[in-house]
Amino acid sequence: MSGARLLIVEDDPAFARTLGRSFERRGYAVTTASSAAQADEAARQGDFTYAVVDLKLGGDSGLAVVQALKAVQPDTRVVVLTGYASIATAVEAIKLGASQYLVKPSNTDDIEAAFNAEQGDASVPVEGRKTSIKTLEWEYIHQTLVECDFNVSEAARRLGLHRRTLARKLEKRRL
Known part of the structure; x- marks a missing residue:
């Protein structure tokens, strides 16, 4: 991914550092932010090809980050990454412009595949397990x-x- 610029918005510094290094080894130019304010500032200063946004950023909402990022850089492919997935946040993330919604733990391969997924997968089974x-x-x-x-x-x-x-x-x- 020569020339691809990635913004990682994650409040866990160890995870952000690990994820950033992994993407740097794959040729991405990585910028990290740990809050909505830092993400907004980074989005205004740089032009990002991709972004990985954590849903819960301390007191901030990753959904607000997705909305702000897409307003400034509409062509950025955003993947929301969360350990606390719900149908409501998945729907809202996609409505706000996220390309994909992944549940932690997800690795670099999963995230990169999400960046490159252009369409949905119609082969996903409609009938799943019953919800508790x-x-x-x-x-x-x-x-x-x-x-x-x-x-x-x-x-x-x-x-x-x-x-x-x-x-x-x-x-x-x-x-």
């Missing part, structure tokens, strides 16, 4: 959090939960 009640609950909570821009107090109000109850649920399965 816990998963449905988590997806509903996460969808509500997305609608509230990750404001826990507002999400708790909309869900009819006490804020501390929602906070405990989020601690058990971090965003």
Whole structure:
């Protein structure tokens, strides 16, 4: 990938460093950012071919980063990478301009394949495993959090939960 420029937006410095080195060995020019503000600044200063954006960036939302990056650089192929996947965030990421949505752990090969995937895969089986009640609950909570821009107090109000109850649920399965 001679000449390909990659922006990695990841708040875990060890993972960002490892991912960056792996892509540098493949010929990418890598820039890293650990917050939405740093990603915005990098996007305004450089022209990126690709971007890997973590969904949860400390207090920032990776979805906002995707939206801001696509506004500044509409041709950048963005892959959202997350350890806390949900249907709601996958749909929103694609709507905001992400090319692909990958669940951690994903390696460099997976990410590079996602960069190069031009179309969806119609061979993916429609019938999958049944979703558990816990998963449905988590997806509903996460969808509500997305609608509230990750404001826990507002999400708790909309869900009819006490804020501390929602906070405990989020601690058990971090965003």
